[in-house]
Amino acid sequence: MSFREKILWATLISGTAPYLWYFGSAGLALAAGNGDTSLSIGGLVNALFVGLIVMIVAVVVVAVANRGRGSMIPDEREHRIESRGISISYHMLCTGVVLTIGAAWMGWSIVIIVHMITFTFILAELTRLIVEIYGLRRGY
Amino acid sequence: MAFAVATDPMAQTPFTNDIRTLRFLAGEMTQGDLGDKVGVTRQTIAAIEQGKYSPSLEVAFRIAHVFGKPLEAVFQWQQD
Incomplete structure (x- = not known):
């Protein structure tokens, strides 16, 4: 496994865990119909902060x-794989932004809007990591 | 002798290469050593060798230069 791939795995695993936990809880709260009381900007910032710290530590290790x-x-091969990952994640990012704009236009609460846009960024980044790891594993 | 082994037929490059043989003849040079000389990773050399990845013209020339061979002695177009 190349050094680059190890870093990508470390970023993916360490980055996914806190966000999965937070957005999983948020999703369950939304499904239960008490999203507005369970979701908060502070909780989201905490999850982002924890995720960032865990990711930095894992990558440094x-x-x-x-x-x-x-x-x-x-x-050049890794650059081509990286470009493919960025391209696919960019499309996900655009889709998420459009959906968030739609949600804002429909008058959804600011807390949900902030969560949607943050989730979009995180999902796009995770997609990039997964596409890159898949490309590196496959060889091209 | 040419080595162009790929598990995914769709990923097969339209040419074969003799890199593995040339490495062996060059004092059993490792993929990592060749990668260092060419300026790519060991994994990229492995992907080229297995016919999974088409290198740029520059990298192809660099590989040929390491072995002191012309390009066509390293890479051969695969006829239908």
Whole structure:
């Protein structure tokens, strides 16, 4: 496994866990019909903060454990795979933004709007990571 | 002798290559060593060798240059 792929795995696993927990709870609260009371901007900021810290620690651990064994500068194959990941995640991002604008236009609460746009960014980033890891595993 | 093995037929490049043989003849050079000389990762050399990835013209020339061979001695167009 290349150094780049290890970093991507570390980012994916460490980044997914806190967000899955938070958005899973938020989704359940919405499904139960008490979304507006369960969701809060503060809770979202906490989840983002925890996610960021966990991600930084995981990436630093992987980088230190593999120091001198690789570079994060992509070669041409990795660059092509990275571009594919960015392209697909960009389409997801655009779709999420349009849906969020639609939700705002329909008069949904600001808390839900903020959660929707944040979820869109996180989902787009996770998509990019998954597409890149898949490409690196496949070889092209 | 050409090595162009790919598990996914759709991913097969339209050419074969002799990189594996040339590496062996060059003192059993590893994929990592070749990658370092060419400026790509070991995984990229492996993907090229297996016919999964088509390298750029520059990387193809660099690989040929490492072995001191012309491009067509390393890569051969696969006729139908």
